Amino acid sequence: MNPNSTHAPARTAGGEGHDGHPGARGAAGSWWHGRSGLVVPLILAGFSTYLLVGILTMRVPEGTDPPGPAFFPALIAIAGYVISVLLAVSYLRSPEPAHPATYAEHEDVSDEERRAAEEAARVPYRTFSDWRCVAWAAGGFFAFAALLTVLGWILAAALLFWCVARGMGSTRPLMDLTVALTVSSIVYLAFAVALGLNLPSGILGGGF
Template sequence: MSITQHQTEAGSGMKPVGKAKARFGTGRSEFVVVAVLYAVAIFLTVGTATMNVQGKSAPGPQFFPILVCIVLYLAATLLAIQILRKPNVPDNTVHPGHGQFSADMLHDLGHLGKEEDAAYDAAPSQTPGKTWKTYSDWRTIGLLVGGVMAFVLLLEALGWILSAAALFWLVAYALGSRRPIFDIGVGLLFSSIIQLAFGAALGLSLPPGFVGGIF
């Protein structure tokens, strides 16, 4: 900066612009997931505690719900601690010559060199005044929410094995898997194992659907 520019800025009373102080909620939007996990865990806890248990078989029908509640409480607590310690603040800087990618991804892939970072810091005026766009993947969210709703509505008609396998395939597809035959096979395997576990170990039968009428 020249002496003339320095004097001009000093005479005009301009102050250096610093970074705005981040709010507590910045980068901590995942607390919504924590709240949902705690809500589901509390709902299952109340339902398990008020369950009308007939007989004194061991481990009993309350065993698996209690395990699920413990896992939900533990997962929500660990996630809350992680969010408090390391908030996921989006990177709003521009990295020229690397397309529409975030800095974290570029560093992970090893495509962001130190030389280009130094060149960018030395000549920031040559880069466009553009910020990264942060967004939610509403397509994936819609597929997951729609899949769970369809699973609840079709559980009685299709039965546990088919509806759970279909839900597994839809979740895998929403998260990027493109192997439908493999995913459906894995879904059928796990849903069948769960059906047998509930029937043999707990004496409980999950909804058989129209498949139960065939056999």
């Protein structure tokens, strides 16, 4: 589903995957390079365990005919464990290092853009994902969810907008703040005032 998936040498063995970018990332030499995807089987196994605990603690009403409510989830949990083991084995045997997005040959871009993308792809980073940016976006959403009822829609949504914009690399905090407040106010007017959706007004309450 990713633009790169058709080009990435997904099944090449060992360290061949990053041959185009020698020393592309700081972690390239470590065992974890290309194996951080083990987190996927880990999540799946964790979720299967959640189902398993749920099945074991489930209180089925008396007189329920088999197959009862635990039957289908049990099938899923078993499948989950089997698939997570197989996935883990596949990651251990053939790591899948991530590739920074560069343009494929068929894409219609100027040489300059192409060169810029390739240069950017060669910059070494410790991790493939820019966790600081993700933290801004996810943290902003967490704050939004936690503060929505207290601050009210306008302020909380503006906060969310501002944090995500900042995470996306915007460098003008004050301008962002203006845009954020405008967007959240327009949404409030359109959906809460005009369409009658239930959005909390919070500490600005009474104004509308």
